[in-house]
Amino acid sequence: MVEAESRMPLGKPVTIQRKPVVTAGGLKSTDVLAMHKVPLFSVEGFNLSGPLLTIGGMHLPPGGDPFAFKITGQPGVAFTVKHPIVKPAVRDWYWYWPNAAWCGFQIAIDLVATTAVGPDFEFTLESPGLSPERVAQQLNKIWIPKDLSVFQNFPTGDKLTRVHTFDNISRVGIGGYTDFKRLTAIAEYYGAKLKDSAVLDWGCGHGRVIRNFQQQGTVREAWGVDIDRENVAWMRKHLPGVNGSHVPLMPPTDLPKKHFGMIYAISVMTHLKHEVQEAWLKELKRIAAPGCIVMLTFAGKGSASFASRFLKKDWLERWQASEFDDSLPSNDLVGKIDDPSYYTNTKQTPDNVREFWGKHFEILDIHECAFGYQDLAVMRAK
Incomplete structure (x- = not known):
């Protein structure tokens, strides 16, 4: 029970017992709130x-x-x-x-x-x-x-919205710029020398974030890759300062070995099955220079809480027990990639990330709700 105090005009305060809200799927508000601790x-x-x-x-x-x-x-x-x-x-x-x-x-x-x-x-x-x-x-x-050029030169239609849910350019511009500043601050906190580094946006879309690394002169080289051919083609044409390329659904890629001093991915691992994550972790390890800072978001407990109104109690109980689930479908890239079953809505716990991803990289930190409702794993190439 959740206790709430009601102060009456006369007499002593009265404690009211309030029952938690329960969804149609059988989830209690108190149980969901217990998973989501950091207010995004x-x-x-x-x-x-x-x-x-x-x-x-x-x-x-x-x-x-x-x-x-x-x-x-x-x-x-x-x-x-x-x-x-x-x-x-x-x-x-x-x-x-x-x-x-x-x-x-x-x-x-x-x-x-x-x-x-x-x-x-x-x-x-x-x-x-x-x-x-x-x-x-x-x-x-x-x-x-302050520079209004941050808000110019973006694609339109679904090229924009399938990368970022909103088609408000002011929101996309501020969001991409803030993500760039946040990633920079975290990488530099852990000793990254970005001015001397090649930086890779793995899953760059139309270049929402990586454009800022290139345009602000923060890095030696700005690279961006994606499985979305249309968006990569748009980026190569409109952002020539970014070294952009299309990559296959499964590695290997032709990206250079031990080349990157920083690699990041926002909302990529959130859509990959277990075996696909495994394959890409090996590829990222191959292209990461020694000491490379690797930052990958994942859909953890905060993400499960956000999606909870669509989930059922038995699914949540299975996920909490297994700590990894890639059974939820995603239609975000249907018609844009060769295999429509490739893209999923994948949920995994921080403990799973520490064990699974920790086999490939040194885990430095995990931040809940660092990018919206997505958690962030900060890692270093061994």
């Missing part, structure tokens, strides 16, 4: 009106308290914060999270009054309970680029 956040885009640049986003209330986190900015930025803003639709996805709808925020930057210099506006989302490692690796920050 995201940026939804921006609006420029007169002197005000307004950024919108969401941050799940820490511990169910909408007022338990605050937003801070770097010196010289004149801004105000509006929070919390009710977003009813969020309650549908995060049905198990207390006061989930009270998650919205807006940051309004007064450009005329702002004196801070630099390529972007940096904001920190502070909430109780964050680990020192998460803070040190800047996983609680968002970056808003």
